[in-house]
Amino acid sequence: MTAxxxxxxxxLPVAIQDEKNILEMIRRAHIELPTFCxxxxxxxxxxxxxxxxxxxxxxxxxxxSTAPEPGMKLxxxxxxxRELRKMNIELLLASGNHDCPTCSKSGSxxxxxxxxxxxxxxxxxxxxxxxxxxxxxxxxxxxDPSKCILCGDCVRFxxxxxxxxxxxxxxxxxxxxxxxxxxxxxxxxxxxxxxxCAAICPVGAITVKSDIEKVFDVLGDPSKTVIVQxxxxxxxxxxxxxxxxxxxxxxMGRIVTALRRLGFKKVYDTSFTADLTIWEEATEFINRKQKxxxxxxxxxxxxxxxxxxxxxxxxxxxxISSCRxxxxxxxxxxxxxLPGELGIQREDLVVVSVMPCTAKKFEATRxxxxxxxxxxxxxxxxxxxxxxxxxxxxxxxxxxxxxxLDMPFGFKTGAGVIxxxxxxxxxxxxxxxxxxxxxxxxxxxxxxxDKNRRILEVPTKLGAIRMGVVYGLAEAQRLxxxxxAGQSDVDFVEVMACPGGCIGGAGQPVTHSAATxxxxxxxxxxxDAALDLxxxxxxxxxxxxxxxxxxxxxxxxxxxLLHTHYQSRKRIQGEGxxxxxxxxxxxxxxxxxxxxxxxxxxxxxxxxxxxxxxxQEDLGDRFDIRATFCMESCDRGPTVKVDDIVLHGAxxxxxxxxxxxxxxxxxxx
Amino acid sequence: xxxxxxxxxxxxxxxxxxxxxxxxxxxxxxxLVPILQAVQEEYRYLPEEVMTFxxxxxxxxxxxxxxxxxxYGHFALxxxxxxxxxxxxxxxxxVKGSQNLVETLRDILKLPEGxxxxxxxLFTLETxxxxxxxxxxxxxVINEDVHGLMTPESTAALIEDIRREEGL
Numbered sequence: 075m076t077a078x079x080x081x082x083x084x085x086l087p088v089a090i091q092d093e094k095n096i097l098e099m100i101r102r103a104h105i106e107l108p109t110f111c112x113x114x115x116x117x118x119x120x121x122x123x124x125x126x127x128x129x130x131x132x133x134x135x136x137x138x139s140t141a142p143e144p145g146m147k148l149x150x151x152x153x154x155x156r157e158l159r160k161m162n163i164e165l166l167l168a169s170g171n172h173d174c175p176t177c178s179k180s181g182s183x184x185x186x187x188x189x190x191x192x193x194x195x196x197x198x199x200x201x202x203x204x205x206x207x208x209x210x211x212x213x214x215x216x217x218d219p220s221k222c223i224l225c226g227d228c229v230r231f232x233x234x235x236x237x238x239x240x241x242x243x244x245x246x247x248x249x250x251x252x253x254x255x256x257x258x259x260x261x262x263x264x265x266x267x268x269x270x271c272a273a274i275c276p277v278g279a280i281t282v283k284s285d286i287e288k289v290f291d292v293l294g295d296p297s298k299t300v301i302v303q304x305x306x307x308x309x310x311x312x313x314x315x316x317x318x319x320x321x322x323x324x325x326m327g328r329i330v331t332a333l334r335r336l337g338f339k340k341v342y343d344t345s346f347t348a349d350l351t352i353w354e355e356a357t358e359f360i361n362r363k364q365k366x367x368x369x370x371x372x373x374x375x376x377x378x379x380x381x382x383x384x385x386x387x388x389x390x391x392x393x394i395s396s397c398r399x400x401x402x403x404x405x406x407x408x409x410x411x412l413p414g415e416l417g418i419q420r421e422d423l424v425v426v427s428v429m430p431c432t433a434k435k436f437e438a439t440r441x442x443x444x445x446x447x448x449x450x451x452x453x454x455x456x457x458x459x460x461x462x463x464x465x466x467x468x469x470x471x472x473x474x475x476x477x478x479l480d481m482p483f484g485f486k487t488g489a490g491v492i493x494x495x496x497x498x499x500x501x502x503x504x505x506x507x508x509x510x511x512x513x514x515x516x517x518x519x520x521x522x523x524d525k526n527r528r529i530l531e532v533p534t535k536l537g538a539i540r541m542g543v544v545y546g547l548a549e550a551q552r553l554x555x556x557x558x559a560g561q562s563d564v565d566f567v568e569v570m571a572c573p574g575g576c577i578g579g580a581g582q583p584v585t586h587s588a589a590t591x592x593x594x595x596x597x598x599x600x601x602d603a604a605l606d607l608x609x610x611x612x613x614x615x616x617x618x619x620x621x622x623x624x625x626x627x628x629x630x631x632x633x634x635l636l637h638t639h640y641q642s643r644k645r646i647q648g649e650g651x652x653x654x655x656x657x658x659x660x661x662x663x664x665x666x667x668x669x670x671x672x673x674x675x676x677x678x679x680x681x682x683x684x685x686x687x688x689x690q691e692d693l694g695d696r697f698d699i700r701a702t703f704c705m706e707s708c709d710r711g712p713t714v715k716v717d718d719i720v721l722h723g724a725x726x727x728x729x730x731x732x733x734x735x736x737x738x739x740x741x742x743x
Numbered sequence: 744x745x746x747x748x749x750x751x752x753x754x755x756x757x758x759x760x761x762x763x764x765x766x767x768x769x770x771x772x773x774x775l776v777p778i779l780q781a782v783q784e785e786y787r788y789l790p791e792e793v794m795t796f797x798x799x800x801x802x803x804x805x806x807x808x809x810x811x812x813x814x815y816g817h818f819a820l821x822x823x824x825x826x827x828x829x830x831x832x833x834x835x836x837x838v839k840g841s842q843n844l845v846e847t848l849r850d851i852l853k854l855p856e857g858x859x860x861x862x863x864x865l866f867t868l869e870t871x872x873x874x875x876x877x878x879x880x881x882x883x884v885i886n887e888d889v890h891g892l893m894t895p896e897s898t899a900a901l902i903e904d905i906r907r908e909e910g911l
Binding site: 233238239240241242243244245246253254255256257263264645646668669670673678681682701703 | 758759762791792794795796798799800803804805806807808809810813814815
């Protein structure tokens, strides 16, 4: 028998299990040590110094970055520790622009709640707050660097969990701040709008961009007919915003009533178009599987994932389902069908969506999802924003009667609702494929696990389908690399950017608790279990939609209204590097792409050789040769542009051929 | 197909040098600081596009390269003038009147408020914390040349000499 290894916390003996740091042990002893920068899913940073405790013989240490040792004597409540914590909060309050009543984070701000909890009632220091302008460039998030406390949570989440690194620390000392590369607007870099930086930000330095006022404005405009769609995940978390028990059916019914009271003419459910998405996506998958098309097929419902692929994974764009997301399908159908039915112009129909997601705000602005400049989805608000609108209007959410959705777009099966959970889209596809092949609905338990990566095999008459389910974009990128290296063999991959899927979206009420996310997941499953229908094929309104308008899944009309295409995107907006002398007569521009994809395809060697040829043929004074970053056709690189002509898969001969042609043209003309 | 390499214009040679620098450090992320130092030596500052290219080549987010470049005072994000004038403002030089030298220089270089480089890109004025030449306080360094025991008059004379050399 081995003696139990223990240490004491405020005199209480606690057994050391496998904790990596004493902070975890202190929390196990039911003490909520305050922290800003400690999150179990992120690396330990040790910056905020709020978790300082006294260790006998060692003095003050940061609990998050101190490993437990047997015999340690910890004290969490000495006068010195308490003084230190209060002082830290006071200094943070003095160092930024923390005016609580007008801050949109008020109520869910950690700095505010810790100041209250620790009894910081006075700030004795008054440092001039440096002028730092708002970054309003993104449709999804708003950055206010003057409120930043430099805990680095957003930087680590973006880098470690999403694998992007769109923001980082810049400068030093009192000038330190968190900013995108080159201090550009967040929309000008490779941010995918997942909003998790805003969700994890303990203060109001990064928040969700609010569209509340715009929605109130259209609701108050008598010339507009305003309708609304509510995403599946919203019902799983809205009750949290009002401190009510999470009874999903009542919550959804109250959301419907609240929306009608706010003035929406029709209230619909995005789960309807989620059902429709499965008809389209599963058909696309079956076709690819049977006809030997490009596999694996990646899902396309998550707009953050789609944008990431456009920036960084151009080679897999053909593997991403061409299906629009349920939000986009809803907008497209609503604007196609409803103006005729309601006897109004398309421009006078306003489609609002309520989403758990900040990236949906960006998705709605994509030019592909508009007709003649009129967007299919006009405005997107998050769960949090709807809660605020309900409060703004004075509606007592907990006392509202339960309302029912409008038809046909309010009708759904359980398959459409489980889209909210990681693994849900896959489960819906499995149900559809089984139904399509006349098989029993298999319940694949593994699809319902909470791991951020699941690889499993579902036996069907089509043969075994190997499915991958991931959440978190870093994990998604790792899986893509393994697939490309031939280490993972899968047919279908579901990707969601946020923890646990859309239920953990950045538009949901703020939580850092895995238990809360699990409650939301279970709430969604209860809706699925309670509905009469579980298989997307059983949605008779979707069936009707096909017989009346869309013919069949993947038909020409379905493609026109429900599918899209993707394009490679630049990571950083900016000019190229000029390689020629910029003097003399106007020159013909020749641009060589040296972005990631072209770089890997040997763009530099090509560039060097072409420059040598240009010099040898004495054409240097005719051309302005530039190295540029990304011409957004990464899958066909290396890409070279001579004047207005774009060459894909460029070689020295093809580029020189074109250059000579342009010279000959010039001589003629 | 051509293969002879002939004299390429200045900017192309610089870009080729960047590729060479990256290769000489094995495209290793851990060598980011020496890579940026070498790149800065080539361009005399760190152009944004070149930093993005370095990030791409090393497989790191451009935001991280920018973070490193802004952390160290040694790295310049804006083009510097042909002559970089560094006035030492360490303790010894400070008490020996280095601030007077800075004021004189701002005056004769006609530098607008908040600007470090003259519009003709000839001069950049900087202060440094200590050159380790306290015996020569106050010290001024122009590019690589150290000038000690400076007065406002002798400093102005140095600038005049350069202007004359440049034919101004």
